[in-house]
Amino acid sequence: MGLKSFVEVSPESHFPLENLPFGVFRPKTAAAAGGSCPPPLAARPGVAIGDLVLDLSAVASAGLFDGPVLKNNHQCFLQPSLNMFVEMGRPAWKEARSTIQKLLSADEPRLRDNASLREKSLIPMGEVQMLLPTIIGDYTDFFCSMHHAKNCGTIFRGPENPISPNWFHLPIAYHGRASSIIVSGTDIIRPRGQGHPSGKSPPYFGPSQKLDFELEMAAIVGPGNELGKPVDVNKAADHIFGLVLMNDWSARDIQAWEYVPLGPFLGKSFGTTISPWIVTLEALEPFACDAPKQEPQPLPYLDENNHRNYDIPLEVWVKPAGHEHPSIITRSNFNHLYWTLTQQLAHHTVNGCNLRAGDLLGTGTISGPDPESYGCLLELTWNAQKPLTINGSDRKFLEDGDEVIITACCKVQCYKLQFLAIVCFNSLFFPSK
Amino acid sequence: MGLKSFVEVSPESHFPLENLPFGVFRPKTAAAAGGSCPPPLAARPGVAIGDLVLDLSAVASAGLFDGPVLKNNHQCFLQPSLNMFVEMGRPAWKEARSTIQKLLSADEPRLRDNASLREKSLIPMGEVQMLLPTIIGDYTDFFCSMHHAKNCGTIFRGPENPISPNWFHLPIAYHGRASSIIVSGTDIIRPRGQGHPSGKSPPYFGPSQKLDFELEMAAIVGPGNELGKPVDVNKAADHIFGLVLMNDWSARDIQAWEYVPLGPFLGKSFGTTISPWIVTLEALEPFACDAPKQEPQPLPYLDENNHRNYDIPLEVWVKPAGHEHPSIITRSNFNHLYWTLTQQLAHHTVNGCNLRAGDLLGTGTISGPDPESYGCLLELTWNAQKPLTINGSDRKFLEDGDEVIITACCKVQCYKLQFLAIVCFNSLFFPSK
């Protein structure tokens, strides 16, 4: 049986007491805001519990973060982003989690029996607007699923040597665009751009005709490192606060034409969606599992003592424009990643590159070995050669008005309690003007 | 004859009254800071004049920005970065420049005859520390010199079709790392990383053995654009505040091994140096010149009414470790760029990607047509096949302790007045630990 809160948490909720993901929200009305420190409609940190958001600025203002680390540092919860908090590192994260878990538990009276504080600090999810959880200084996207690398290589370069020889020696990555990262629910506008010319004709120009999603997760960086000072792979976990879901929207026609020799640019930078709630590594700990054995053996700077992934089932659903219900189109799992989060982070810094608190490190598209587990339409439709049928509609790539929903839900069936989840996307493609 | 200031400006100065570049500085001592608004040692905006820095926070606090745009908006000069000012756009830039030019002119008494304000606001360059001029949300690096593209293609892929077919249709670019952008004078630590394996052996790992500079300039973005709203190429100039010099330090061995298929990553992200002073497009206006004719004709969204470059002579000097004097190793010019700044910016946003005030857009390595005008050692030594001799020392790539100095100096020989310049770099390679 799971932990019990005085807040009602339905068995289907993604947000039981064992999860407690962190996000940033803005009350939709002054009445919802209660009487906490920031101005009534200002952005502030919160934690999800059942169908409610716990306003951490209200909890902090009431003096309830009384552990040794946070007692004199609760201003980290009076900020419009989580950057200050995630920068404080694991001791602060552990203390915050255990304080919040205690405050919300069924047998702890301090919040449960204080009607005015409950009123101030617990807000129905419908009355808040979720925002980006951190200010993202830099966003990096890795390429860590072998199945995805192999499929893309086969589609674009043929079945002989689809994976380039460097891939098994280092976690390949590119710098992404930080400005266009948006929170789940924000509409996406179909990008215009150049597509590959056919024969001697000039390149195509117009709205992208090959719009795709990419099923990814991403790490939110906690404490950064100084320029010139790499992070040891065995200490890399201390630099990761938690995970979000990510959809790296991709315009395949733009990408295919532009990416030689410097990599993806406008085919990606029109928008990248992340989920609003950061699930902490601590909450994910029960779902840790062995990562795939690596052959050849990684170089020493990537050879970690604790080579682990997480067992996080991932699904993508598409609700075609005009339809009422979404249908599932792929089932994958975070544990398909060949290079772990800690290897990604250690590699990123081995040249001295400095990470900063709040940075985003995408895993790359997470495809599994089977065609039903591929993480993007490029793979699922084999570059439009095998259209999918979704609710009776054919899809090669996304059409205007399609909704893409990505879910991640870790489950343990103890006493029928489903106890960890990461929320979903819901983004629209609008016609371009 | 040039404009005359009451501040002494030697004929060799890079900072006459016609330049007035903007930067951000910190007084080294409280005494140097005078009595302006920010705390004595805080960062604040300034403008260079002769051997002095004009503290714009002091000028603003004295109420001297009295034009219609800035009168009620002088808080943009009480910030630790120029972001708020550059976001205000051309009307504010023009008014600030003309106000400052007037205040510093020989026949204007308001500052000239106010000893206490002069004392507060004019600080010798030796008493300030220059900082990054803006908070750079995103950094993009283009690839706009045809000579550079051709040389790199020939070196890496051979003389047949060295330039990929997309190059003449769009300004190729990649996202760079914003966190490791540093101001001129900051030491660079030699990065470690993986280099290409030879034959069947595992990849090399260790300090980079092919450290290079890249001679570039970069635009500082003024007002940004909303996500989903491209900038018209004929209005793109209004989004560019000015230019800095840039050195895109590159580890060629790391880059060569990692860059397929997603582009440069750790081969670049260990550090990128920019000059502290932003020379405005307005100051550069007298040096505008026609840009190269483009064939094939660009697509309409890149086909601009005013297709212009600037005539900015560029030089790279190297002072080998242990030597006292630098020697010049290349002479290039900004006007070699095939794609203009405005085409770069319009292309960057055509997919709806949002730029933000303070963003940095590098031009890519600026190589000219002749071997004496190549913009990096990769080209100058033809990938170490033809070492350079600098002060009697052989150089294939950079060695620890080498100093690289990049200069840009626009000259008009009117009445022997040399009247515009952009300052130089001076960065050291330190041994890695």
Ligand SMILES: [Ca+2]
């Ligand atoms: Ca991706």
Ligand SMILES: [Ca+2]
């Ligand atoms: Ca470059």
Ligand SMILES: [Mg+2]
């Ligand atoms: Mg993206």
Ligand SMILES: [Mg+2]
């Ligand atoms: Mg660089």
Ligand code: NI
């Ligand atoms: Ni004031």
